[in-house]
Structure formats: structure tokens, C-alpha cells
Amino acid sequence: MIETIRIKKGFDINLKGKAVKRIEEISPPETYALKPTDFIGIIRPKLMVKEGDTVQAGTPILFCKKNEKVKYVAPVSGEIAEIVRGEKRKLLEVRILADKDIKYAPAKKYSSSEINGLSKQDVARILCDQGIWPNIMQRPYGIIANPEDEPRDIFVSGYDSSPLAPDYDFIYQGQEQYIQTGIDILNKFVKGQLHLTVDADAEFSKVFSQLKNINLHKISGPHPAGNVGIQIHHIKPINKGDILWTTTPFGLAQIGKLFMEGKYEAEKVIALTGPEVKNPQYYKVRTGTSIKKILENNLLSDNIRVVSGNALTGEKIAKDGYLGFYHNQITVLEEGNKPVLLGWFKPTFKELSLHRALGLLSFLNPKKTEYNLNTNTRGDKRAFVLSGVFEKVLPMDIYPTNLFKAIITEDYDEMEALGIYEVIEEDVALCEFVDVSKHNIQQIVRDGIELLQNS
């Protein structure tokens, strides 16, 4: 019997545009991109290819000078079409013109007995060379893990509680054996255990329930219950000096495929979601895919924002932009760039709020009501007026207001004492959502993490 962790704090943002469980076939896109900006912790990316080079799926494209072993590879085979740079020649995108038939860079296949015989060092080298390592993240800091560390535990979240998040049971169906191999391989690294947490409020996950060599947990409650950081906090919190790793079911499956099939497989199922999508549904794509064809003829209006990822933590991309490395969801929202007369005063049932101040009546709606939220900030930036609301949406034994203030004042000791090691951006995304004074809390937390990292 698995004990259920119950959390009460948090908030479910029920947006319109949930993906229907059906995988829509589309013709493969022409271009793909690897975006160094997707990887937190990359400081000085070094290119290993130039425009005009041909690559195969799994060919290294760049590495970071800070950790040269970890390679970032091409998701598909084809020709390097364009290298996009921004201000100060910052590397933004490496675009690949894809072949019709994907050719894979050669890699060795391993039988399960061979896998058992591999040492930790061998595995680390293979994962780094083949471009799969960036799936493994380190806590504290939420950066790409260092292959030489020995993590205390490894945590995986078995579901996503973010707004309109894809259903893991649906997108990972049929991947059980790869995920199992991924678990067996990561078990070579860990001092303690591998932990995987599933949603206690849904049917016991078919994909994850049969897994072995892993500690299964159940968690119940509103978002951010599905965040791995929250799960770690309730299972075995991060302390000063600890190093933990986290990864995703996708990362586990990709590791499994590399060893079992001998190829870097970037294929994944993603959800196209959001209030501005005509037919929200799932698509089978590859990491870094151009989203142009997916959005074509599938949008309700023109004044929109395309987000790679979910509405709380994702990144704005162009309508013909590219899916982020870690994302398995696209959210399309209305751009809220129109002023509203006395908008701050108007009573409204349509706009979602955790609060119940004057005119905010959404709390009277049935729980299942779906909202069409746009990207308007709904108010302007003001000084922090404490309203005790951050505390209601962070299900951790942490005082968020005090932590944010410690970061703003750059007080290192306070940050550490107040628990900065336990959070990353996604854990405080709801604090940012509910903030009355409209601060960019996620950025504040990342700034704090960087301060500590570089201290």
C-alpha cells in the first residue's frame, strides 16, 4: 500500500482548450532547431558545426565550456541551415533542414545483461556523448547535472499538474520497457533511491504502476503537487550540501531507447492546448520541431501568443518558432493588449482569481469552469504589499515572502536559511500568478539561485 502525500495549498488554473486524447497525423516539418537558451546552466555554448554541415540524429552540435563532457545533439538528420545569433552574438538557435527519412548517428545496442555489466562511468560517458544527459537536472539550482556527482536520490514526477498539461499516461503509453531500462541505468548512479510520484487523484497510472526498482509515491492536491520540487520536499527534502537529481519520464524513456535500440530518439508526443486553438489535440513530433505546421489552420484568431510549455512557466515563441527542449506542450493564448475601461473595478465571473476582493466572483463558479485567460497583467507593478497570499500557493514549509525579500536584498545567509535550495522557478510560478503587486517572482528566484551559485 502506497501512502498518499496530501497537500492543501496550491491552485488549479483551469484553462479552456484541453487537448483531446487523439494523436493527429501531420506531415513532418521541414526545420528543427536546437536552442541553447533552453538549457539552464549553459554559460558559453561552443558550436561544433557550421552552416552547411550535414548531421545525423544524435550528432553533437554544441557543448558548454563549463562542462565539456555534456554534448547537445541534433534531434534529426539533415543540413545545418542557419545559425541564429542575437545581441552580442549570443547563440540563440541552430536550425536544421531535416531529411525526409531520419538517419541516426550510430550507437551501440546493449542487451539487458550487458547493461547490468556497465559501470557508472561507462554509462555517464555514453549518456553525455549521445546528448541524453541534459535530461538529468540537479537540485539545488535546477541546472543540468554534473555526471561526476553521486546524487543522494533521484526524483521523477509521474504526472504534470500545470494548466492544460498533457496526460502522461497517454503520451507515454507503450514506453514502459524503455522507462524501466532508464530506471535501471540511473540506479547505477544513486546513493539512495529512485523515487517516482503519481497523481493520487487520478486512476493509478498504467504506465508507472508496474515499474520495478523504484520507490512509488502518490500525491494528492492542487497544482503544484505535480512539480517534482514539491514532491521532494514532502518525501525527502533537500538540505544544504545535498545533491539530488531529477528527470522526467521522457528522459527515462530516451535513456532506455538509446541502450535498447542504439539510437538517439527525439520523438515525443506533445499536446497542443489553449483557448485560442481550434482543435486542441496531441501530435507526434520530435524535440525542437518547428510548430508552423501544427498551428496552421488551427488558430481561432490572429492576436495570439504562442507559448512553448504551459501558461505558468513556458516561453513565448513565434508562430513559426520551435518547441523547447524540455517541453511537451504548446499553449496558445489571446494576447491581452487592449485596455479595458475601469477594468480594475468591473465585477467579473470570467476572470479567474484566487482572491475574492471586490468584483472577483470566479470563486462562485463551479469548480470545473474553464477560463479563457489572456496575457494581460491585470494591473500594474506596485511595491510589495504583503497580503499573505504567496503562503497559500506554495505547499512547502517555507516562508516565501521572506525568501523573496532575502533574494531582493541579496542576503546570502538568509536565502540559504529560508530554503532557497528547495525551490526553482516552477515551484513559485503560482506565487507569481497570484501576486497582487505583479512582480516577476520566477525571475527573482532564478536571480537568487544564480547569486548563490556564483558566490
Next chain:
Amino acid sequence: MKFLEDLVNNLKPNFEKGGKFEKLYWVFEGFETFLFQMGTTTSGKGVHVRDAIDLKRLMITVVIAMVPATIFGMWNVGHQHFLAIGQEVGFWLKFWIGFKLVLPIIIVSYAVGLGIEFIFTSIKKHPIAEGFLVTGMLIPLVVPPTIPLWQVALATAFAVIIGKEVFGGTGMNIFNVALTARAFLYFAYPQEISGEIWTYFGDQVPIDSYSGATALAVAAATEGSSTVLGDFANAWQEGFYSLKNLFIGAVPGSIGETSTFMILIGAVILWLTRVGSGKIMFSVFVGAYIMGLIFNFFGANPYMEMPAHYHLVTGGLAFGAVFMATDPVTATQTETGKWIYGFFIGILTVLIRVLNPAYPEGIMLAILLMNTFAPLIDFYIVKANKKRRLQRATV
């Protein structure tokens, strides 16, 4: 809608960099954001959707919670006036007299306060915070109806400048701004703010039997073998200081503080909307009641013997508990801290009332005192959290 939008857009260049009124940009911004929810969108990274709340909605909710007490206060000013001169008139005439007296006080408070906010906003180049929406309403409710308007102006100016702006503006102040105004009046004009100031006579002469003393003044003046309840019962008019009348609030006092009933309606609004902390409100009442009981136990003088529940309906306790102590900027931030903070405000209020001979009301000083201690309470509660984290690490 379109017309207003065009008007604002036409005026805007005058206030932007290089425009004629460049210095007043943030004042303009204040008005603009008041008129419109702007078309600003979330940044490309971080949350893409935001909660519909903003500071304006939060603040206006508090103002709305004060409306019942304000309306009742206006009526009561007229009611006390006609009681004093011995005339019986209808509801609307009473309300009208009060309205005529109270409205100028409200206007002066807002005009002076907002004027200063605009000046500071322009000098310091930061957006106008909506905090004064609440403060501007609180100040008129804690002063006597007969207060000269220049005193209102002076107190408001003092409170906004010394109480708030010197600390860096809304959100940074240590003391509750409205109470700073009240304290300023109390210490700067002690003579003017005591005695027969609670009732407006106009050019009329009060009837002989009338006494405009507040219940707390009567209680504090009780001496010798008589009891407070006995003195209450011997009021100039039968039932004037009865528990019921004190609860309803048809007694002399500051404009908004007399009616516990109307204030409780505001408390329910604040509690239901979660804008004000129910924990603080509740624990202030509990603290006051327990301190009342402790005094009952000793019973060394008639005031100490006054039944504890009378403390809850007299003076400004309810108003302070609901509208002043819950100010999120100056109260404790931690949830545990709110219980402690409120509880001590209650205790101190009754302590000051009963033991301090100079001034019959204690809630003002109690809240200001606890304002100073709020960060300390939080400090220890947060310290306990840090300790938990540290202990975990050594295991």
C-alpha cells in the same frame, strides 16, 4: 470608451519624456490606470496569465467594508446632535446633518493625502500606490465630528509624510498611517481632542440634562462604591449606555467607531473576501476579553469590575481590530504571528484603558505599540522555520 481612450492617448505625449508636464508622468499614470486596465501584457518568460487581482481591487474592498460604519457614523452624528438639543426628527434629517459635517472631513483627508502622494510620486518617480484609498477613508472615521478641518489637514499631512513617505512609501511603513494621524492629533492637540467634542451642537444650546461623555470616559470616572454598570444605568437618558445601545452604536464617539454592529458587517466582508485577516480580528477580541476577565478577578477598582464583554462594545476596540490591526503592511506576516499580534493588541488595549489615568481609550496606542513588535514576532517565527531546516540537515 473609444472617446476616453483617444483623449488619454492624446494627452499622453505631454507627460512623457520631453513633454510639457514630464515631471507629472507618474501622476498621469495614476489617473490613467485608474480609468483603464492597461493593455500591458506579461513578459515572454515566466507566467503568461495573471490572477485578476490588483492592488486597486484589494484596497477598494477595504473601503467598501467601511461603508456601513461610515453611513451609520453620519447618521449618528446627526442623532447625537438632535439628542443634545432635545429635538426629535426623522432619519433623513439626522443623516443630512451628519453628512454635511463628515463629507468635508473626508474630502480634506483625501485631498491633502493624495496631493502629497502626487508630489512624492513626481519627485521619486515611482507609480502611485493605492494604499491611500484606504487611509484617506480611515482618518475621517477615527476623528471626532467637531474637529476643525485644518487639524484634519495637518494630521493627514503628518501621517503621510512622516508615517509613510519617509520610510519609502506604501508597503514600507512601520506604523499604521491612519493611526499615526490620530496619534498626532492626540499628542499635538491634547486639549482640543478631549472634553465635549464628541457631539456637534452647531449654534444650538444643549439641554441641561445632556452629557456627551463617551462610555469609556464614564467608566474611567466611576469612583468609590459605585459601579460602572451603575453609572451606565444612571445615564442622562435611560438605556443610553445599555449593552444593546453600545452595540448598535448610538452613542458619542469618533465618527466611525461607535457601532460595533456596523463594524462587524465590515469584518464579515473582509473575512469572506480574505482581504483582512480573520485571525487578527478574532484574536484582538479574545485578548481584550481575557484581559477584562483578569481585571474582573482582581477587581481592585470599579473599572476593573466592569464586566469583560463591555470592553468589546465600547470605544474603538472593534474598529481598531477590524480596520487598523489588519493592515497587512504593519501587521505580522506569518499566520502564527497574526494570532500573537492580535491577542496582544487586545490585552494592551484593555490594560491601557483601565490603568492609564490620562486617556480613556487604549486601542490606538496598543496597535501602534504592536506595530513596532510585529517584525520581532515574525522574526522568531521565521527563526523557528530556519531551525527546522537546519536540524534536518545535520541528521
